[in-house]
Amino acid sequence: MGRILLICRLAARDLRRRRAEAVLMLIVITAAAATLTLGLVLSGATSNPYLDTKAVTAGPDVVAQSAGAAKNGGPPASLTALENAPGAIGHSGPYPLASPSLRAGGHTVSTAAAGFTVEGRDQGRAPVDQPKVTQGSWVRPGGAVIMQTYAAELGVRPGDRITLNGRRFTVTGLAVTAAWPSVNAPGLIWLTTADARSLATAANPLTYALNLKLADPATATAFTNAHGTGNVYLSSWQQTSSQDAKAVQFEQEALVAGSWLLSMLAIASVAVLVGGRMAEQTRRVGLLKAVGGTPRLIAAVLLAEHLALALLAAAAGLAAGWLAAPLLTSPADGLIGAAGAPSLTAVTVGVVAAVALAVALFATFVPAIRAARTSTVAALADAARTPRRRAWLIAVSRRLPVPLLLGMRLAARRPRRLMLSAASITITVAMIVGVLTIWQLDHVSKVPGGLINPVHAGVNQVLLVITVVLTVLAAVNAIFVARATVADSRRPLAVARALGATQEQVSAGVSASQLLAALPGAILGIPAGIGLVAAVSRNGPVAILSAWELIAVLLGTLLVVSALTAVPARIGARRPVAEILQSEAA
Amino acid sequence: MRAELDQPEGHIVSETETIMSDTGRSSMLRARGLRKEYGKEAGLVRAVDAVDLDVAPGETVAVMGPSGCGKSTLLHLLGGLDRPSAGELHLAGQRIDQMGEKALARLRRDAIGFVFQAFHLMDELTAVENVELPALLAGNSTRAARRRAAGLLERVGLADRARFLPSALSGGQRQRVAIARALANEPLVVLADEPTGNLDSEATLEVLRLFESLHEAGQTLVIVTHDSRIAATADRLISMRDGALVDETRLAGGTTGHLSSLAGLDA
Numbered sequence: 001m002g003r004i005l006l007i008c009r010l011a012a013r014d015l016r017r018r019r020a021e022a023v024l025m026l027i028v029i030t031a032a033a034a035t036l037t038l039g040l041v042l043s044g045a046t047s048n049p050y051l052d053t054k055a056v057t058a059g060p061d062v063v064a065q066s067a068g069a070a071k072n073g074g075p076p077a078s079l080t081a082l083e084n085a086p087g088a089i090g091h092s093g094p095y096p097l098a099s100p101s102l103r104a105g106g107h108t109v110s111t112a113a114a115g116f117t118v119e120g121r122d123q124g125r126a127p128v129d130q131p132k133v134t135q136g137s138w139v140r141p142g143g144a145v146i147m148q149t150y151a152a153e154l155g156v157r158p159g160d161r162i163t164l165n166g167r168r169f170t171v172t173g174l175a176v177t178a179a180w181p182s183v184n185a186p187g188l189i190w191l192t193t194a195d196a197r198s199l200a201t202a203a204n205p206l207t208y209a210l211n212l213k214l215a216d217p218a219t220a221t222a223f224t225n226a227h228g229t230g231n232v233y234l235s236s237w238q239q240t241s242s243q244d245a246k247a248v249q250f251e252q253e254a255l256v257a258g259s260w261l262l263s264m265l266a267i268a269s270v271a272v273l274v275g276g277r278m279a280e281q282t283r284r285v286g287l288l289k290a291v292g293g294t295p296r297l298i299a300a301v302l303l304a305e306h307l308a309l310a311l312l313a314a315a316a317g318l319a320a321g322w323l324a325a326p327l328l329t330s331p332a333d334g335l336i337g338a339a340g341a342p343s344l345t346a347v348t349v350g351v352v353a354a355v356a357l358a359v360a361l362f363a364t365f366v367p368a369i370r371a372a373r374t375s376t377v378a379a380l381a382d383a384a385r386t387p388r389r390r391a392w393l394i395a396v397s398r399r400l401p402v403p404l405l406l407g408m409r410l411a412a413r414r415p416r417r418l419m420l421s422a423a424s425i426t427i428t429v430a431m432i433v434g435v436l437t438i439w440q441l442d443h444v445s446k447v448p449g450g451l452i453n454p455v456h457a458g459v460n461q462v463l464l465v466i467t468v469v470l471t472v473l474a475a476v477n478a479i480f481v482a483r484a485t486v487a488d489s490r491r492p493l494a495v496a497r498a499l500g501a502t503q504e505q506v507s508a509g510v511s512a513s514q515l516l517a518a519l520p521g522a523i524l525g526i527p528a529g530i531g532l533v534a535a536v537s538r539n540g541p542v543a544i545l546s547a548w549e550l551i552a553v554l555l556g557t558l559l560v561v562s563a564l565t566a567v568p569a570r571i572g573a574r575r576p577v578a579e580i581l582q583s584e585a586a
Numbered sequence: 587m588r589a590e591l592d593q594p595e596g597h598i599v600s601e602t603e604t605i606m607s608d609t610g611r612s613s614m615l616r617a618r619g620l621r622k623e624y625g626k627e628a629g630l631v632r633a634v635d636a637v638d639l640d641v642a643p644g645e646t647v648a649v650m651g652p653s654g655c656g657k658s659t660l661l662h663l664l665g666g667l668d669r670p671s672a673g674e675l676h677l678a679g680q681r682i683d684q685m686g687e688k689a690l691a692r693l694r695r696d697a698i699g700f701v702f703q704a705f706h707l708m709d710e711l712t713a714v715e716n717v718e719l720p721a722l723l724a725g726n727s728t729r730a731a732r733r734r735a736a737g738l739l740e741r742v743g744l745a746d747r748a749r750f751l752p753s754a755l756s757g758g759q760r761q762r763v764a765i766a767r768a769l770a771n772e773p774l775v776v777l778a779d780e781p782t783g784n785l786d787s788e789a790t791l792e793v794l795r796l797f798e799s800l801h802e803a804g805q806t807l808v809i810v811t812h813d814s815r816i817a818a819t820a821d822r823l824i825s826m827r828d829g830a831l832v833d834e835t836r837l838a839g840g841t842t843g844h845l846s847s848l849a850g851l852d853a
Contacts, residue, residue, distance in 0.1 A: 389710040389751065398718075398728045405722060413710055495706045498667060499720045499767070500695020502688045578662040581706060 007297065010288075011304040024476065025273050025306070026313050031469050032266040033317020033356045034324070036259035040348040041325045050178065050241040058130045059178025060211035061220040062088075064227075064234045065097070068207060073200075075208040078231050082210060087223055090213035092126035095119050097207045098199040100165035102189075104154045116150060116187035118164065119209060120196025129179045129211040131190065136173025139190050143172035147180065150187025164189075165199050179211055181243035257532070258466030261427050263355055265470060268424040269477045270363035274306060275417060276484035285371045295372035302368040303361070310360035314353040318344065321352075366416075387413035402505045406496060407512025410489050421481045421514065422521035428474035429525025429557055434532045435463045436545055436553070475564055482514050482565035486572030493572065494580035503573040510569035511562050518561040522554050613676065614775060614806045615641040615664055620673035620683075622659050622829075633659040635829035636673070641775070644804040646797070648817035651826035657810040658779050660826070664808060665698045665777045666690040678774055695724050699768030703780035705760045707752040713763045714739060714748040720770040731770075738766035742796055758789025765796055769805075776800065778809045782816055794819060 015022045053059065066079040075094035083091045098118040121131075121139055131138075131145070136158030139145050144162060146154070151174045156162060160171045169191065180188045191199075200206045214220055220236035228234045285298055322344055390412040397408035411418050486493070493506050501509075530544055545553075622634040633656045641647050649657050662668040663675065666682055675683040682693060694700075699720075707716045714735045721731035739748050742762040744755075752760050761781060768776050778797075782790040790813070798819060800807060809816060817823050818837065825833040 387710045394711065394715060398722055398731075402723055402725070409708075409710070491706065492708050495708065496719075496723065497691065498665075498694060498700050498706070500691055500693075500723050500771075502691040504688065505691075505723075576668060578659070578668040581667075581702060581704075582658065 003297070007300050007304050010301045011308060014284075014301070015305055015309070021273055021276070022309060024480075025270055025309050026316070028266045028269045028273075028473055028476070029310055029313035029356050029359055030316045030320065031473060032259060032262040032359060033314045033352050034320040035262050035317075035466060035469065036355055037318050037321025037344075037348065037352050038325055039259050040351060041322060041344060050244050053132070053176055054178035054237060054241075057132050057176070057178050058126075058128055058213075059237060060092075060128050061214040061217045061237050062212040062223050062234055063179050063240075064210040064212060064232050066094070066208045067231045067233070069205055073206065075210070076231060078229060079208055079210050082212060082227060082232070082234075085212075085223070085227055087214050087216065087219060088212045089215045090128050091210060092128040093210040094208035095121055095210075096193060096196045096200075097209050098196050099204045100199040100201075102162060102164055104156050104160070104162035116189060118189045118191055118196050118199060120193035121190050122193060126211070128213045129177060131175035131177040131179075133173045133175045136171070138173060138175075139192050139195075140172060141192050141195060142169060143191075144169040144195075145173045145175050145190040146171055147188040147190075148174045148176050150189070153187065162189075164191075165201070167199070169195070178237065178240065179209075181240050258431070258463070258470070261431055262466070262470060262473070263359055265424055265427045265473050265477070266359045267362050268420040268427075269473055269480070270306070270359055271366075271420050272417065272477060272480050272484055274302075274364050274367045276480060276487065282371075282374065285374055286376055289374075289376040299368040299372040302371055303364055306360040306364040307357060310356040311353065314356035317356065318349060318352050388415055390415070402501060403508035403512050406493075406501065406506060406509025407516060410485060410492075410509060410513035411516045413492075414485070414488065417481060417484065418513075418517045421478070421517035422524070424474050424477045424481075425518045425521025425557060425561070426525040426528055428470050429522045429553060430528035430532055431463075431467050431470050432553060432557075433526050433529025433545065433550070435467050436549065437530060437533045438463060440545060475560070478514065478518075478561050478564045479568060481517070482510060482568040485513055486510055486568050490572065490575065490580050494575070494577045497573075497577045498581065503570075507566070507569040507573035510572060511565045514561055514565040514569075515558055518558055522557040525557075526550055526553065612643070612679070613640040614643045614645070614678055615639065615808070616674075616676040617664065618674045620660070620663060620675060621671050622656070622663055622668065623671040632656075632829045634663060634670070637829075637831050639824070639831065641806060641808060643774075643806055644801075645822065646801045646807040646809065646820040648820035648823045649808065649810045649826060650812065650814070650817050650823060653812075655826045656829040657826055659829075661777050661779050661808065661810050664775075665700060666693050667700075695720060696771055697774045699771070699773035699776040701761070701764050701768050701776065701778035701781045703783040705752070705757075705764045705784070707760055707763060707767075709752055712749045712751055713744060713755065713759075713766075716752070716763055717766045717770055720767060724771055734770060735766070738769055739763070741769075741799075742766045743792075756789065757785050758792045761785060761789065761793050762796060765793070765800075769800075775806045775808065778807065778811075780811055781809065782811070782813055790815070 064079055064082050066076050069076060079094055082088065096119070098120070099116075100118060102116060123139060131147075133145065134148055136145070137143075144164070146156060146162075151157070151171075154162075156171055158171050158173050162169050162171060175190065177188070197206065212223075214223060217237065221238055224234035224236045224239075288298055288301070289295075393408055393412040397405045397412075400408065489510075493510075496509075497503070497506055617637055617639040620634055620637040620639070621632065624631045624633060635656070637660060639647075649660065651657050659668065663670050666685070670683050673683065674681060677693065677697060682690065685693065708719070711719070714732065717738055718731040718735035721734055722728070726734075736745070736748060739745050742765055744759060744762055744766070747755060747759060747763075752763070755763065761784075765776075765778075765781070768778075781797075782793050785793060794816060797807060797809070797816075801819070801821075807820075809820065811817055820837055823835040823837060824831055825835075
């Protein structure tokens, strides 16, 4: 018990002594934990809003749609026969469906784009499927009600004018329905039945939709399987619900993928932070050992510090992710009701905590073991850890200008840090390339009407957030790697200055050492990003960014890294040489 | 830089000068009223206090004094590693105390060689790579730098240790590598800060022999030391206390050639 108390006390004191680093570590792990939480809690988050909408709008259990019309222009018999099919206890319709061309909000959507459908409805309430008007009023002659999601895509509001097949209509209201997928499907516009019929043309004749209520809604899928024919297409409420859920499902998948990338970046960041801290507290380790601390105690103190931070970060991440989830699951455009904060399950909490602890453990393990094995005398003397020697790098660097000579040799001293830095850049560049590729895909796959798929818009939003978080973390990482390099190399840099290297050459050397890691990292990040998109893409091969775009990503990364590392490099190069050489032992 | 050595330089002796070279030769190093202060008001510390000093070309000057008297700080000022708070400093007739950081770096690279008590070799570089570093920093060709480094290692008796890492060398060998490195760019002055402070007697003797040969070759040397045996090899011994020069002893051309007779150092 006494030993545990001692470990906790030492860990707490050290955390308090190095608050800034502790806070940074907390932020890094919290970001990864929050993203993972978001990804996990979003699973199935839209099912409740869909059911809410279905209940409020007396949503159908099955929607049947004919492929064409009867010879007299009315609904085909195969469709109307479903009104009396076994299990059906109520219906509304059949309602005429038209596919005119549309001009609204600066968009022109042709019929060929299949961007939307017009449904003719009665002005009174229907027994099944009563679209809920969220703004304005229900249909009237010459007036159109637009499905809320579609109105957002078009950028129209009640009172605006739209043109259908050259005929002008006034938008009287916006509404939501459970009969029609709110996303990832053509938009829906309601007119009066007469107005809808008037839009039929020889090229685009009317079709019909029938809304059915079943005695047992759970049997809707079986009903569609039993009664679907080549002329009548049936969709169950479960299919519609699932399609609505896809938007969040894609967001969830993007978040989970992003959270793994963030976790990897967090490992790299925390490893750099812990490594930097270790370099600064070698003497403390020596003192602990000198007063009887065993190697196990030393490792336990270090692990305790970082595992405590990881647990705190996991808790903060869980809270942040849980609270942020409703922002992403908000059904504002397509459904009514609110998803609310999805419940945190024990599995979610366990997975997030385990990932946070794993991040801390992976990053701390090597420095903890190293500290435990450090010789007490060497630690007490605060002897610098012997750098690695890479003979070929030293030989190559001899032929280079002084900043590159210094940079290459600095980089060669700590290959593990170099790899962590490169990995951090690889992850970030991969994400940036991935996002740019997805944006390009969106641009290519944009419907002729120029409308944005709301599912893609949502996923893009999530990807953008993850990319920003990744970039910020990578930036923090770059600064800390540069800072750790400067701290770790203060003696050789001071010696180089004593031998005649200028401050500019030294600070350029530090920046060059970071660029030597960033360059391969960024180069690797490009195929990694393309691979990432290919792995998550459901539509086979993906478009590849143009050469100049990839070069711009590469150069931009190098530019940002050199700018970020310039400050710690300059600060390091300005420290008085005499002071460093006098305080540092050989 | 070396060409400036031959130029006559006016030797201005003020009334306040107490310790100066009386060799009559022009000064390689010349300090007037050199001062280095730390802190302010009540906490003001004068690490170097109004030092006037002349070091003639080819002269070996030893600086002795108790710990904390300002010897190392003076050496850092003379070598442009630190900036004086006041006073003037000239190297080979060129005023250096007002130089910018870049010019000082060039000066250290081309005209000054440092030897530190803690050696300060690059741990990851071999002996020859350490020695050639100043030449590479000066922009010399890799071939010329390596040739010069190999020659210097031979001169300090470590040709067979050229590819050894510092960790595989003894303390004396490390210091000889550091001395070879200090000579890489043929400096006007070599400044040594407690060069034998971390060495045993045998290694001290090796280093002493090396300084002796440098002295014979006409290398200007300023050696800060606690070791009276090192000081005895100098042309002139200067004592410091509380940042000021308090005494000077001329050693009649030093004890060059008499190392083996120095007590306790017989090889």
